[in-house]
Amino acid sequence: MAEDIILEARDLVREYRSKEGMFGKVNVTRALKGISFKLERGKTLAVVGESGCGKSTLARILTLIDPATDGDLLIEGKKIDIAKQKITPDLRSKVQIVFQNPYGSLNPRQRIGDVLTEPLMLNTDLPAQERRDKAMEMLVKVGLGPEHFNRYPHMFSGGQRQRVAIARALMLNPKLLILDEPVSALDLSVQAQILNLLADLQEEFNLTYLFISHDLSVVRYIADKVMVMYFGEVVEYGTRDEVFDNPQHEYTKTLFNATPRADIAHIKERLARTG
Amino acid sequence: MTDTTQNSAPDTRLEVLKGFWRHFKTNRGAVFGLYFFIVLVFIAVFAPLIAPHGATVQYRDALLVPPVWMDGGSWNHILGTDAVGRDLLSRLIYGSRFSLFIGVVVVSVALVVGICLGLVAGTFRGWIDTVIMRIMDIILSFPSLLLALVLVAILGPSLINAMIAIAIVQQPYYVRLTRAAVISEMSREYVMAARVSGVRTLRLMFVTVLPNCMAPLIVQAALSFSTAILDAAALGFLGMGAQPPTPEWGTMLAEAREFILRAPWVVTFPGVAILTTVLAINLIGDGLRDALDPKLKRS
Amino acid sequence: MALLEIENLTVEFDTVTGRFRALDNVSYSIEVGEVLAIVGESGSGKSVAMLAVMGLLASNGHIQADRVEFEGMDLLNMSRRKRRKVIGKDISMIFQEPIASLNPCFTVGFQIEETLKEHTSLDRKQRKARAIELLNSVGMPEPEKTLKKFPHQMSGGQCQRVMIAMAIACEPKLLIADEPTTALDVTIQKQILDLLMDLQAKSGMGLIMITHDMGVVAETADRVVVQYKGKKMEEADVLSLFENPQNPYTKALLSALPENATGDRLPTVSDYHMNGEGAA
Numbered sequence: 050m051a052e053d054i055i056l057e058a059r060d061l062v063r064e065y066r067s068k069e070g071m072f073g074k075v076n077v078t079r080a081l082k083g084i085s086f087k088l089e090r091g092k093t094l095a096v097v098g099e100s101g102c103g104k105s106t107l108a109r110i111l112t113l114i115d116p117a118t119d120g121d122l123l124i125e126g127k128k129i130d131i132a133k134q135k136i137t138p139d140l141r142s143k144v145q146i147v148f149q150n151p152y153g154s155l156n157p158r159q160r161i162g163d164v165l166t167e168p169l170m171l172n173t174d175l176p177a178q179e180r181r182d183k184a185m186e187m188l189v190k191v192g193l194g195p196e197h198f199n200r201y202p203h204m205f206s207g208g209q210r211q212r213v214a215i216a217r218a219l220m221l222n223p224k225l226l227i228l229d230e231p232v233s234a235l236d237l238s239v240q241a242q243i244l245n246l247l248a249d250l251q252e253e254f255n256l257t258y259l260f261i262s263h264d265l266s267v268v269r270y271i272a273d274k275v276m277v278m279y280f281g282e283v284v285e286y287g288t289r290d291e292v293f294d295n296p297q298h299e300y301t302k303t304l305f306n307a308t309p310r311a312d313i314a315h316i317k318e319r320l321a322r323t324g
Numbered sequence: 325m326t327d328t329t330q331n332s333a334p335d336t337r338l339e340v341l342k343g344f345w346r347h348f349k350t351n352r353g354a355v356f357g358l359y360f361f362i363v364l365v366f367i368a369v370f371a372p373l374i375a376p377h378g379a380t381v382q383y384r385d386a387l388l389v390p391p392v393w394m395d396g397g398s399w400n401h402i403l404g405t406d407a408v409g410r411d412l413l414s415r416l417i418y419g420s421r422f423s424l425f426i427g428v429v430v431v432s433v434a435l436v437v438g439i440c441l442g443l444v445a446g447t448f449r450g451w452i453d454t455v456i457m458r459i460m461d462i463i464l465s466f467p468s469l470l471l472a473l474v475l476v477a478i479l480g481p482s483l484i485n486a487m488i489a490i491a492i493v494q495q496p497y498y499v500r501l502t503r504a505a506v507i508s509e510m511s512r513e514y515v516m517a518a519r520v521s522g523v524r525t526l527r528l529m530f531v532t533v534l535p536n537c538m539a540p541l542i543v544q545a546a547l548s549f550s551t552a553i554l555d556a557a558a559l560g561f562l563g564m565g566a567q568p569p570t571p572e573w574g575t576m577l578a579e580a581r582e583f584i585l586r587a588p589w590v591v592t593f594p595g596v597a598i599l600t601t602v603l604a605i606n607l608i609g610d611g612l613r614d615a616l617d618p619k620l621k622r623s
Numbered sequence: 624m625a626l627l628e629i630e631n632l633t634v635e636f637d638t639v640t641g642r643f644r645a646l647d648n649v650s651y652s653i654e655v656g657e658v659l660a661i662v663g664e665s666g667s668g669k670s671v672a673m674l675a676v677m678g679l680l681a682s683n684g685h686i687q688a689d690r691v692e693f694e695g696m697d698l699l700n701m702s703r704r705k706r707r708k709v710i711g712k713d714i715s716m717i718f719q720e721p722i723a724s725l726n727p728c729f730t731v732g733f734q735i736e737e738t739l740k741e742h743t744s745l746d747r748k749q750r751k752a753r754a755i756e757l758l759n760s761v762g763m764p765e766p767e768k769t770l771k772k773f774p775h776q777m778s779g780g781q782c783q784r785v786m787i788a789m790a791i792a793c794e795p796k797l798l799i800a801d802e803p804t805t806a807l808d809v810t811i812q813k814q815i816l817d818l819l820m821d822l823q824a825k826s827g828m829g830l831i832m833i834t835h836d837m838g839v840v841a842e843t844a845d846r847v848v849v850q851y852k853g854k855k856m857e858e859a860d861v862l863s864l865f866e867n868p869q870n871p872y873t874k875a876l877l878s879a880l881p882e883n884a885t886g887d888r889l890p891t892v893s894d895y896h897m898n899g900e901g902a903a
Contacts, residue, residue, distance in 0.1 A: 155519050240881075309838025
């Protein structure tokens with residue numbers, strides 16, 4: 050095999066059924082309308098889209114929380130269908146996720162140490178001491194310290210919490226990390242720190258990222274490939290330079306146009322326009 | 325590579341408790357209620373040491389003796405005696421044991437069962453949710469004291485049966501509260517994160533979600549503690565709760581009601597005891613709500 | 624004379640753990656027809672000054688200032704009644720969460736007309752006509768139908784348009800927009816920003832944009848105030864701020880923008896040696 054594909058989606062479809070009242074007719078909402086892509090090991094695929102485009106639904110399917118209604122999901126070449134098969138700890142440890150909101154994604158009543166050791170306790174048979182050591186090690190890797198082990202999430206800033214969330218996702222040594230808007234709730238300066246951390250970790254663990262975002266400047270900075278979604282469909286899919294330099298779809302162009310730009314030439318142009 | 329804000333506070337459970345106490349003590353009434361309650365617990369525990377007489381000892385030479393500050397009162401019976409010559413103060417002191425016992429048992433039973441049912445309903449939703457909640461609606465649709473009366477009538481009048489009946493009557497409030505809290509917590513991202521790291525449903529319910537739902541339940545428990553005491557007193561008054569000569573406050577009221585004009589103190593003191601206890605516990609409940617409910621927190 | 628002038632404004636909050644200074648001796652002013660951006664990260668106190676001006680601080684807030692003047696009127700020592708007349712009519716504000724800022728119990732039409740009732744002497748018919756006119760001017764399609772809608776029946780972008788319609792209902796001289804587009808999608812953000820700039824240019828009102836987004840600043844502002852931890856770091860016109868930032872914090876902030884990345888790593892704020900005022 051020329052390229053090492055870690056994740057492949059073929060025509061993924063996800064439908065939500067909702068009933069109006071007890072006897073009402075069944076409404077079917079198609080959140081994903083046939084998504085296909087391949088993700089190479091060690092690379093970053095950015096999924097770009099606005100609210101309601103189905104990117105969070107996609108994240109739920111890829112992290113094996115929800116089953117797809119139709120289509121195939123292949124992880125390391127093996128077909129996965131959680132509606133039919135049980136999720137083994139082995140499979141569990143391949144894909145992990147980091148959520149957008151660092152304030153909501155950590156259990157407020159759980160100490161950081163427990164947050165980090167829980168995945169190990171549930172999916173491996175390591176003894177407690179070893180779990181603890183691994184968690185300490187991971188804390189240092191994400192830029193925190195062993196002294197944070199016994200603290201509760203409310204004692205941390207947003208950026209620190211996101212580091213904890215990243216550490217938790219990495220505890221099982223996953224190969225693929227789904228990053229669901231990991232920096233959009235953070236301040237600019239903290240965002241830069243977290244993006245740096247993600248880049249360092251990708252290099253160290255040879256991680257593959259699926260980076261979901263609406264922020265094009267972040268995507269441009271971090272992505273190898275870009276996929277633009279619009280109402281459950283992929284409207285643009287290509288390498289970063291292809292997509293950014295020569296967008297094909299009308300929506301992609303609208304999106305690029307709408308993104309505020311902070312470069313000086315652009316400001317000069319605006320000031321000249323308004324006089 | 326450090327983030328700009330750093331919290332250096334130590335992080336023991338003690339610290340959490342301290343924070344709680346800081347919020348709690350801003351409410352003067354609640355602190356007062358708490359002190360009163362602590363004194364009450366002390367009295368209940370050491371009742372045999374504190375009480376000047378036995379609870380059921382009858383002094384046939386001192387029937388309906390008035391309290392010490394009224395004409396004919398004596399220091400031997402500080403709050404007077406009842407119609408068969410039992411010392412009122414001693415009976416009230418022993419009675420506090422029953423009231424607290426009723427509160428603790430009723431609240432624990434209602435809380436444990438309510439939490440379990442609420443967790444099941446909130447986690448699984450679907451038909452099981454519908455079944456549980458409709459049963460709770462049915463219980464709620466009866467006037468609570470009437471339902472308790474019916475239950476006691478079926479089970480037979482005794483203190484234990486009265487407590488079971490009151491626990492069943494209070495059940496729906498806990499189920500509803502738990503269910504609502506569970507449903508809102510279940511949609512939070514940390515629950516999804518726990519699922520992704522392989523947490524099974526049972527652990528998710530009790531270890532991940534439940535601790536985050538406790539605040540409203542604790543408040544409800546405190547408030548229904550007093551309701552339980554009131555309901556037990558009412559059942560006792562109606563002859564369906566603790567049976568004479570048990571010195572339960574409600575039963576004492578019932579026994580004394582024919583003397584209300586001739587010897588008002590026999591009725592007044594048990595009534596005052598119920599009133600102050602319930603008031604103190606309600607004040608504590610309010611303070612707990614202020615301290616635990618993050619929506620009302622002022623910082 | 625400046626439209627709004629703030630001199631040495633300090634705002635403190637009482638908390639359980641003691642007094643917390645949210646804003647520390649901050650001064651700035653805005654002229655008629657100007658767009659001023661106040662930019663800062665969370666905890667920089669960027670909205671606190673405006674909330675203080677509007678009298679919207681929580682009861683545990685304490686204000687101290689040498690001067691807070693709107694068109695030469697002293698806002699701090701004004702009677703409540705007089706102040707209410709100014710605020711809502713001459714100064715109005717829009718917020719970050721458009722859906723939450725509208726009352727979910729009432730229709731859009733009722734809420735706009737309520738504002739008009741409060742501050743104008745229009746009769747019922749005129750108020751309705753004015754409401755339709757306003758919705759038209761903020762680019763709502765089918766304004767008559769929108770009047771009868773409830774907030775939950777509209778999208779976030781539409782709610783923000785309605786909020787803007789309410790804010791400009793009495794033709795304010797100063798509009799304060801507190802993170803008006805943060806909760807919105809990029810394409811909607813563009814529409815709302817364009818709308819705000821358009822309205823501002825047409826009416827000549829002063830506009831204060833409170834934001835954390837450097838992109839939004841670059842797209843809208845004439846002049847920029849940078850705040851950090853309750854202190855003013857820098858004030859400059861937009862071009863010189865981006866071209867030649869003076870304060871180390873501003874420099875750090877600008878270079879942390881991913882689009883300005885030069886190497887593999889993004890420089891972070893702490894990579895800069897920040898001295899004196901700006902030290903973290």
